[in-house]
Amino acid sequence: MADPVPEIKTPYKSEISVAIVYYSQWNHTKKIAEHVLKGASKVEGVTVDLYNAKDAIANIDKIQQYDAFIFGSPTYFGSVSAGMKEFFEATTEFFATRSLQDKIAAGFTNSASQSGDKQGTLTQIFTYCCQQGMVYVPLGLPATNNKTVHNMDALNRTSFFSGLATQSFVDGTPETATEKSDLRTAEFFGEKVTRVFVKYYH
């Protein structure tokens, strides 16, 4: 006899809650997270809260109540930062109780190099979401640098697909280090994935 597929745990909701959880040591990823928040906040029928990883750990019971998540980490050594990993590991109980099962999520990373092995971080965020049973939403933009003229002003100029990937040059402050196009892409990403979240609960 075939194994029955369990009910999908996502009832219809006219209002959904989104938590953006990020880690940032020097506030570059924080700056990106704020632009993701700006984009997500444009969507109707949604409340969006921003947490750094430490605050999220301190409010772990509240975190599991959210309907949807956007996780962000700087890329350190081609990987999620230790502070973000700490948050992931603080949610081990959610894995055991399946409290995030069938929720919906997206991910982003920021680092100093244009690529800088950011894919490692996005893959780790994706894997975390999958292990928690969540549906993962990608960036949803085409690549922009496949032509001889590379447009720094284009959305998704870093040309990642599996999430938002932005660059903060190391010799700038959080206010000056990031290309305007990356900040626009962060805003686009926040709005785009939040629209998908809303559709998922409708």
Ligand SMILES: Cc1cc2nc3c(=O)[nH]c(=O)nc-3n(C[C@H](O)[C@H](O)[C@H](O)COP(=O)(O)O)c2cc1C
């Ligand atoms: C320990 C460490 C490892 C890093 N590894 C990478 C890397 O693998 N690729 C990269 O492009 N940048 C790397 N960087 C640069 C950071 O990703 C970059 O400065 C980022 O903007 C810092 O974000 P934050 O201010 O949110 O902490 C590294 C920085 C540190 C401190």
